[in-house]
Amino acid sequence: MADLFVDDIPGGTPPDALRDDAPLADRLRPRVLDDVVGQDHLTGPEGAIGRMVAAGKLSSMILWGPPGTGKTTIARLLAAAVGMRFEAVSAVFSGVADLKKAFAAADKAALAGQRTLLFVDEIHRFNRAQQDGFLPFVERGTVTLVGATTENPSFVLNAALLSRAQVLILRRLDTEALETLISRGEGLEGPLPLTAEARNALVASADGDGRFLLNQAETLYSARIDNPLDPAGLGKFLQRRVAVYDKDRDGHYNLISALHKSLRGSDPQASLYYMARMLTAGEEPLYVLRRLVLFASEDIGLADPQALTQCLAAKDAYQFLGSPEGELAIVQACLYCATAPKSNAVYGAQKAAWKSARETGSLAPPANILNAPTKLMKDIGYGKNYAYDHNTDDGFSGAHYWPDDMEPQEYYQPVERGFERKVRERMDWWAKKRAQLQNE
Structure with a gap:
């Protein structure tokens, strides 16, 4: 509990009553909103909080930001700034009974003409049903809800609650x-x-x-x-602060997104940085390797077919060597992907082909390209007039392979980069040759 502010805990000592031997962080807690550091975009005259305070009326809000950025302090100072009664609960320490007491106290205060600001710390720790319990009291104005969370509200708060509260983002202190x-x-x-x-x-x-x-x-x-x-x-x-990184939460998804986009943008230095951020924070190396393998097909594809081989080899090397030596192979795969020519033609081709397959249902291939292992199948035309490509001078027959009731499609569109430039040249030659053969 040593690193919690006193008023992080319901019923904590207010700032003006702190003892001289109270923790330094408590003794330095701001007394007015102007003393809050690093959040001028919210607390300044043009910020959302500054404007609400100037108007003397608060709306319900969710304060979303990293630890130690002032969420609890801002909530308490907001109540004082507009003359509201301050009630605090913590989702870590409180249950349904505590919420009922808080709502009852707010109802009683309302009868006396006193508005209540209900501060809910770690609000994301309440489950969806408990979050729904706030709605009637917020809607009828019994309380103005100020929730605090370190997690992305889009993922951890239900839509009904989010629709009734403004999400305000606190920045990491610079x-x-x-x-x-x-x-x-x-x-x-x-x-x-x-x-x-x-x-x-x-x-x-x-x-x-x-x-x-x-x-x-x-x-x-x-x-x-x-x-x-x-x-x-x-x-x-002293020890450094451990970086904020929850492997199943927002920090995880933000860093993997940054890694993927840095790779796609061919920035090997930034790619290596974000990968290092993940691995040094305790991310499972095989997860990073899975993402690199995905990237090799999704964003490089046939522009450099070796990218997929490099990533799979890195997976084998890591499993063979273990950590930390095996992480060098992960670095090699990361840098290879970042510096490889890029193409999403394979990815685009997959999406287009899957869509076409769903839309065309059970169309049969043309009979001439079907095998005919029985006499009956031969009699009905299976395999009739099949052109065996290897028997032609160019190794290319130019035959028609699409279902009779379907026009030929062009799912795969190679780019003019890397190895795909050569693939494009071959495909263009085949198209030209096919047109010549069909006109003969």
């Missing part, structure tokens, strides 16, 4: 915002026992999480270090 927090801490506790380079390293280690940064600073103050630490000394003394 270097300037983190520097402001450190300066405020130093205003209370004095200069940090760090060299300038180590101070920069401390800010970088927070990975955009203000609460983590202040907790790290408090650890340094508590240690009573005599001589300023350099970056190496800081690294031994």
Whole structure:
């Protein structure tokens, strides 16, 4: 519980009542919205929150952002800014009974003319049925709901709740915002026992999480270090913040999307970076390899047929060597795909052919290309006048292979890149030759 703000917990101590020995992050909690750092796009005069506060009326909202960006603080300050009663519950610690108590208290306050802001931390942890329970109270104005989540609301909140609340996105704290927090801490506790380079390293280690940064600073103050630490000394003394990465959540999908699009955009450096982000955060290497194999067919195809071979070889190498040595083969496959010529002609051909197959149903192939293992089948024309391509001078008969009731289609359209340029030349020659043979 050490890294939770006091008012993250229902019934927590309000900021103006904090003891001198309270955690540094609590003592530095902003007292007004203008003191919130890094979220000016929301809290500034032109931001959604700034405009609502100026109008003196709040609408229900979902605050979506990484940990340590100020969601709880903003919710509490919003209530104070517009004179609303503040009620907080946490989906981690609360159940249906707690919600019923909160709604009953809000109803009672409403009779006395007091509006209630209900803050629900980790709102995504409530199941769909529990989320539905908020709807009648939000609709009739019993509460103004402010939910906080680190997960993509599109995936974790039901549509009915999202339709009644505005989603506001909090940004990961940038270097300037983190520097402001450190300066405020130093205003209370004095200069940090760090060299300038180590101070920069401390800010970088927070990975955009203000609460983590202040907790790290408090650890340094508590240690009573005599001589300023350099970056190496800081690294031994403190741990970096573990990158936010849930393998089945939004961070996972964002990074795999960034990897795929960097590969498609032929940027080997960015591709390697995003792949490294995933693997160092604990992603299963075989998952990354599966995505590379998919990419080799979907975005490279026959522009470079070796791409698929490289990716499958990387899978075999990783399974043979294990980690970490086998990860070098994954890097090789990633770089090969990023630097290969690109074509989605195979992908497009598959989509078009599948669509055509569904639409044409059970059309029979022309009888001349069907095998005739029995006399009856021969008598009804199976295999009659079949042209055996290898018996022709060019190894190409130009025969018709499509069902009689279907026009020939062109699903596969090779691009003028890589190996597909040669494929295109062959296909163009065959088309020209076929037209000549049919006109003879």
